[in-house]
Amino acid sequence: AQSVTQLDSHVSVSEGTPVLLRCNYSSSYSPSLFWYVQHPNKGLQLLLKYTSAATLVKGINGFEAEFKKSETSFHLTKPSAHMSDAAEYFCVVSIMDTGRRALTFGSGTRLQVQP
Amino acid sequence: GAGVSQSPSNKVTEKGKDVELRCDPISGHTALYWYRQSLGQGLEFLIYFQGNSAPDKSGLPSDRFSAERTGGSVSTLTIQRTQQEDSAVYLCASSLGGSRLAGALQETQYFGPGTRLLVL
Numbered sequence: 001a002q003s004v005t006q007l008d009s010h011v012s013v014s015e016g017t018p019v020l021l022r023c024n025y026s027s028s029y030s031p032s033l034f035w036y037v038q039h040p041n042k043g044l045q046l047l048l049k050y051t052s053a054a055t056l057v058k059g060i061n062g063f064e065a066e067f068k069k070s071e072t073s074f075h076l077t078k079p080s081a082h083m084s085d086a087a088e089y090f091c092v093v094s095i096m097d098t099g100r101r102a103l104t105f106g107s108g109t110r111l112q113v114q115p
Numbered sequence: 116g117a118g119v120s121q122s123p124s125n126k127v128t129e130k131g132k133d134v135e136l137r138c139d140p141i142s143g144h145t146a147l148y149w150y151r152q153s154l155g156q157g158l159e160f161l162i163y164f165q166g167n168s169a170p171d172k173s174g175l176p177s178d179r180f181s182a183e184r185t186g187g188s189v190s191t192l193t194i195q196r197t198q199q200e201d202s203a204v205y206l207c208a209s210s211l212g213g214s215r216l217a218g219a220l221q222e223t224q225y226f227g228p229g230t231r232l233l234v235l
Contacts, residue, residue, distance in 0.1 A: 036226075044158075044206065044226035090158060105150075105158035 004093050006106035013081045014114045021076040021109045023065075023091035033074045034092040035065055038108075044090070050074060061085070086113045117141065119227035121207050127233045128197055136192040136230045138207030145212030147190050148224060149182055153203040161205075164190065165212055197234045204229040 007022040025031060035047040048059025055067040061084075065076045074091060091106040120139045128134050140147050149161040160174040164184045175181070179197075184190040194201055208224040 044208070046224070092158075105160070108158075 004091050004104050004106040006089075006091050006109045008109050009107065010110045010112065012112040012114060015083055016080050019063075019076070019078040019081045019085065019111065021089050021091075021111065023074045023076065023106060024072055025074060025091070025093045026072060027093055032094040033065075033067060034094065035059065035063070035074075035076050036090045036092060037087050038090065039087040047076070047089075081111075081113045083113050083115065086111055119207055119209050119225050121205075121227040121230050123230060124228065125231045125233075127235065129235055130199060131196055133193065133195045134197055134232065136194075136205050136207075136232070138190045138192070138209075138227060140188065140190070140207070140209030141225055142188075143211070144209035144225075145187060146210040146224075147184060148208040148210075149190070149192050150206040150208065151176075151203045152206060152229070158206070161192070194232075197232075199234045202232055202234045204231050 003026050005024045007024065011019070011021060013019055025033065030052060033050040036044045037047050038044050047061070047063050048057045048065055050057045050065065050067045056064060057067070058064045063076055063078045065074050067074050076089060076091070078085065088108045088110050090108050093104050119141055122137045126134055126136070138147065138149070145166045147164040151159045151161055153159070161180065162175055162182045163171040166187060170182070170184070179195045180192070182190060182192045190207065192205060206229045207227045210224045
């Protein structure tokens with residue numbers, strides 16, 4: 001079985017300060033990992049993905065995430081928050097299990113950016 | 116180019132009625148996914164189509180839910196005898212697709228805007 005845990009349901013930061021959104025996963029197989037963002041009244045948008053290449057993955061809008069197998073983590077970071085970053089962020093793990101696709105979403109982290 | 120489209124954008128129905136939700140994937144994408152996003156629940160995988168292969172229905176919550184994909188393109192998600200707990204945003208996504216092997220796992224999924232379903 002696999003699971004994804006987003007450790008914070010809400011994160012609030014000030015504009016210009018760093019962002020850290022935490023994600024831990026459990027999987028019996030080598031996973032692919034994704035971060036998606038959902039702005040209010042908008043669809044989901046892929047931020048970045050890890051697929052067993054470089055462990056530090058750079059995404060859009062200055063976001064990046066580091067895959068740490070020893071810690072089973074895939075935390076999302078950004079050096080300096082912008083007001084437009086306020087949204088909900090989902091960590092996703094994808095594996096192949098006995099020929100069937102298994103895709104699990106975390107419960108989401110709502111990011112607030114204070115002026 | 117055109118992205119994934121879904122219709123209707125909003126649907127209000129009475130408990131016990133059937134509803135159909137439509138998804139038009141990106142042209143040329145052979146993989147199509149349905150998800151449900153309930154308030155406070157996060158995203159839930161429902162079903163996955165890949166080309167002409169049998170769909171992966173492992174996420175469908177009950178036998179009231181079904182989906183089909185005609186001609187390898189447009190998909191319809193049907194909910195029969197709707198219940199209030201079916202109220203949610205239903206999201207469709209597509210990706211380029213391929214085999215069910217590792218490549219398909221690593222693909223970017225492009226999401227539609229969703230259909231907001233309210234069951235009264």
